[in-house]
Amino acid sequence: MGATSACWFVVLLDRDLSPGLLDRLRNLAGPAVLRVVPHASGRPWLVGCWPDEELTACAVGDVRLAVAGTCSLKAAELAARARKIRDTAHIEPALSDAHGCFHVLASVAGHTYVRGSFSGQRRVYRAEAGGGTVCADQARILARLTAAELDTAQLALRLTGDTVPHPLAWGALWRGMHAVLPGTALELAPGGEMRTRRWWRPPADELPLDQAASGLREELERAVALRVRPDEVVGADLSGGMDSTSLCFLAAKAGARLVTVTMDAGAPTNEDRLYATRAAGSLSRIEHLVFESADVPAQFSGLDERVDLGDEPSPIVRTRVEQRYLAEQMRARGARLRLSGFGGDQVIQSQPSYVHGLLRRSPAAGLRHAAGWRARHRRPLGAITRALLDRGSYAAWLAEAAGLLRTPVAADDLRWGLRPYLPPWASEQTVQLCGERLLGAARDATEPLHPDRGRHAWLAAAQRGGRLAGPLAHCGQLARLPYHSPFCDDAVIAAALAARPHEAASPWSYKPLLAAAMHGLVPETILRRTTKDHFGYEWHNGLRRNRQTLAAWAEDSRLVAAGLADEDALRRALLSPQLLIGGIAEFETTLGVEAWLRGLEHQYTLDDTREMNSAPIAR
Incomplete structure (x- = not known):
């Protein structure tokens, strides 16, 4: 079309x-x-x-x-x-x-x-x-x-990545x-x-862990069974983590024949393959495909491909070609769809800001959990204390965030959630535009998703998972293998939110709600896993393999042309990303916005005869 x-x-x-x-x-x-x-x-x-x-x-x-x-x-x-x-x-x-x-x-x-x-x-x-x-x-x-016309201010906000606040x-x-x-x-x-x-309201968050886990198990079973027909071949990610592994066992229970894919990262300490192999050994009717980094297209491949990148930028541009290759392998073996554990991180565990409400309802438990999160993330006592004593409104938090867009923030914020942060190469115009939108939301007395900040943060996280799952589904369309994220089903989200927040997440255990829900189905060795691996080697190798494209982008950036990035600072980042200290997420986000703008130039068609060289941008 x-x-x-x-x-x-x-x-x-x-x-x-x-x-x-x-x-x-x-x-x-x-x-x-x-x-x-x-x-x-x-x-x-x-x-x-x-x-x-x-x-x-x-x-x-x-x-x-x-x-x-x-x-x-x-x-x-x-x-x-x-x-x-x-x-x-x-x-x-x-x-x-x-x-x-x-x-x-x-x-x-x-x-x-x-x-x-x-x-x-x-x-x-x-x-x-x-x-x-x-x-x-x-x-x-x-x-x-x-x-x-494109809205420059909305584009500017996208440079804060997945920390753009509600609404x-x-x-x-x-x-x-x-x-x-x-x-x-x-x-x-x-x-x-x-x-x-x-039309949608969250359930009361009052169920003890065992009851909430039972409800979550039931909804996940429904979500997977809805997509899986007995004896049909289904593709699935099997990363070795709890989320994707749970879906594989649920699909097997629903009668599917599985074709699973595992990426074996190059880091010598990576344990994903070990846990994925253990899981595969407990599944019947499975073809388990393991790929080393040399087997698949390098990360950041295909940056210059002219494809429809969807309604908004996404950091999925880093692995888009790799995921397309994996989809081709699954489809070649008869898979008609692909199950992904994406969204599990955001949906099945409350955010650390639950401590704010817990401290007021049960001071002893609240202090114990606060101490646990402080130790886990090595946060200064003063920062923890200020966050827990803060009683500011959501609108006040938005107004404060408008003035701190260049100030890095810890990921485990204990207030209203992840505060938006712009990368160092963002232009002053970007800072101004983002600040204006945040202040506008504050002046409008924007209401949070829930009066309790911990509840708001969990709801916002669940929606963040759903918002990022949209590009995954679009990527599945491009690869001709539908991509499904059952953790992002509304009924699954509601089941998770019914749990007591301080039991659904804990500084002393990993994903306790999902572990309880999958007890007796997923091997305990998987449910007890506490590590989470990365693909740092593949990330840097992909940048080296695609440095010519990055260099070309540095000299002809659409973000710079739109006034959203500082030319010299962005050039330094694109030409020497290996020198970034932190900022990896910000770098991927920026590449996603740049790639989206470039892709838009080649697909903005209004009728059969008029092809626009670029989408107009409103200043």
């Missing part, structure tokens, strides 16, 4: 819109067939390109109901739920026991309803086009539909475009009136 993604949809109001709107959507579809699902009135409701298995829709009277993505409800079940709907307030109760990761789309007596997932892996954007509000699951579809993390990268925040739905009346409805 030309420059657009292979799977997308837009949602149209039940009113007469510009007659040229459908023609523009057909241009976006290119050679692919444009699919249209009508409102009860006969006007177009859902328009786009998708395979049959991606979207299920039904019609019952004047109700139209659809789910897009991985959902437990099939066509007949969906129709049965649609019969319970009389107005938009009935939609979520009718779907309350559905599980998976999916959009919900409805048209009820002319009123349109659309939402994504709480995790943020499935998103919704809106913009004005054709005389009314148009929604889509992908921002770049709306950008091409409306010829929108700024969800902003679209084009002007005139608005994100529907995860956990809320958009309702549109035929006349164009608009309102949002909150």
Whole structure:
């Protein structure tokens, strides 16, 4: 379908819109067939390109109901739920026991309803086009539909990586475009009136560890079984860590035949292969593929490939070609999808800031946990004390963060979460733009995801996992092997959040909630593992192998052209990344933004004849 993604949809109001709107959507579809699902009135409701298995829709009277993505409800079940709907307030109760990761789309007596997932892996954007509000699951579809300019301030925020705070993390990268925040739905009346409805709320965090673990095990089993059919070949990552290994055992329990991949890192102390081999030895009907770094494309390969990199930059650019190669190996052995443990780190353990609330509810336990985290991360007593005594609001924290964008922060922040931090090569304009957005959110008295800062930090972390899982799923599309992250299913997130925070994470044990949930299924040697390895050798080797591309980027940076990076400082980083002290995550984030901007130049197509050399950037 030309420059657009292979799977997308837009949602149209039940009113007469510009007659040229459908023609523009057909241009976006290119050679692919444009699919249209009508409102009860006969006007177009859902328009786009998708395979049959991606979207299920039904019609019952004047109700139209659809789910897009991985959902437990099939066509007949969906129709049965649609019969319970009389107005938009009935939609979520009718779907309350559905599980998976999916959009919900409805048209009820002319009123349109659309939402994504709480995790943020499935998103919704809106913009004005054709005389009314148009929604889509992908921002770049709306950008091409409306010829929108890139938003420099949003690009600047992306240089802080995955620490962009709520709600700024969800902003679209084009002007005139608005994100529907995860956990809320958009309702549109035929006349164009608009309102949002909150449809997702976290459960109470009061279950003891054993009960919460039982609920998590049940939801993970459902999430995996939803994607796995007995005797079918399924690809899966088997890193040797607890998250991916748990999914492999759950898939085997569901009857899958597994093709698993393990990367054997070059570091002599790396233990991933050891633990992965132990796990594979306890699984039946498995083909376990182990790859050394010399077997696969080097990291940072393909930086200059002209591919659709999605709605926003992602550090996945580092391993994109490597992951495509691994997907090809799994697909060649019959795999029809790939399971990933991605999101487990963010979803199944609370963040250290839970100590703030624990200290007030149970001072003795709070002091003990604070001392444990201090010892584990070797933090100064003064820093711990100041964080725990702080009672500032979320808005005050955002305002403070605006003035500290160049000040590094410890990863285990005990306040409202990870404070945004810009790399040293960010320009003064970038600092100013980011600061303005943070101060704007503070002035608007932005509410946190939860009044309790520990709860907020856990919810934000779960959504961060979902936000980063989106590029993984897009990478799976490019590799023609669907990529699934069951830990990012909303029902799995809710099950994890039901645990008592000080039991779901601990300075003295590793992922205690997941370990308890997988007890009796995953070998204890895996559940007791406390190490987490890295690919430092592969990282540096990949940079050496691709230094010519990095040198070319240093001389012709799109970030520098946009005024977002200091030319000399960025050149030093790109030409000598091996000299970076810390800052590796910031370096990868910057490469992701640079690659995204370059990729956009080659795919920003508005119709069959007009190819733009670069996407316009709003100053």
